[in-house]
Amino acid sequence: MRANNLSEMVGNTDLLKIESLSALTGCNIYVKCEYQNPGGSIKDRAALQMVLDAQEKGDLKPGMTIVEGTAGNTGIGLAIVAKALGYNLQVVMPKGQTIEKERLISLHGAQLLLVDPCPFKNPAHFYHTAKRIGEENADYWWANQFENLSNYRAHYMHTGPEIWQQTEGEIDVFVSVCGTGGTIAGNSDYLKQQNENIKVWLVDPDGSGIYNFLKNNEYKSQGGSFTEGIGIMRTVDNFRQAKIDYAVNLPDPDLITVAHYLAANDGIVLGSSSALNVAGALRAAAASGPGKTIVTFACDLGERSYSKLYNPDFLNEKKLAQPNPDISALFERYRAQAMDNVVVV
Secondary structure (H helix, E strand, O other), rough: OOOOOHHOOOOOOOOEHHHHHHHHHHHHEEEEEHHHOOEOOHHHHHHHHHHHHHHHHHHOOOOOEEEEEEHHHHHHHHHHHHHOOOOOOEEEEEEOOHHHHHHHHHHHHOOOEEEOOOOOOOOOOOHHHHHHHHHHHHOOEOOHHHHHOOHHHHHHHHHHHHHHOOOOOOOOOOEEOOOHHHHHHHHHHHHHHHHHOOOOEEEEEEOHHHHHHHHHOOOOOOOOOOOOOOOOOOOOHHHHHOOOEEEEEEEEEHHHHHHHHHHHHOOOEOOOHHHHHHHHHHHHHHHHHOOOEEEEEEEEEHHOOOOOOOHHHHEEEEEEOOOOOOOHHHHHHHHHHHHOOOEEE
């Protein structure tokens, strides 16, 4: 393709078969390579759609500054889009995310404000801080990715149709983590409109309350996870659009095993959220049986997780077991569990 600016290069990413896991499970397991977007992540899609829709509505005008609270990837995506379309950008991000994300936001020309991590109810939370900046400045537009349904629309209008076309309609299972909810909502809604028999699996990390909400109608979490940008403790507008069949909670050691195995065996280097997606696909394959076509996302560039997921010192500091190279043992554990601890929504 020929593009006039980077925003025109968002989307139309490839679908990659994971040969090793497909052979292990008897399923066809695919990842959609969202790291091919110009900002290196799936969040480029939401960033672009939010800006285009705001322009069309007249909420975002030339000369204005975009402001958003983010764990990193949406900030990078907005930095790419803002620069391409002529806007300034103020990013509010909690401290403690990977240094790689902080550097990329600044490298792409955005102003970065780091705030102390705190519970959502605290007014100093990065979400509330970004909202406050937007409200206090007439020439600022707050993107509000959690509640802005342009996030959902990006995937309903583009990502879901791409998956349907790339699989020629032969998809049985769709697997996704959930952060703002836009990705799982837009894709699940579109795909189920094409075939209501497609099963949608939500994968939740420790420290998030979505799994417990879907099980007990209460946001309650146990433990914690070093994954970034996924898992929430409240229901937002984007998530309300999701069409979910099953939900499962998986711990960090599982995604560590998957990430290190694929890097060593297939040359596929996944970030932490992507590794959790693929662990979820493996879990879904174990419960569904062979012969299924399963699609999930490689959400971003794996190098953005280097300082945590691929750093032995970090893993030791967090008292996380070192990667177990025996992926078959993980799959056998999943098969033994079958539908145990899987929430039927």
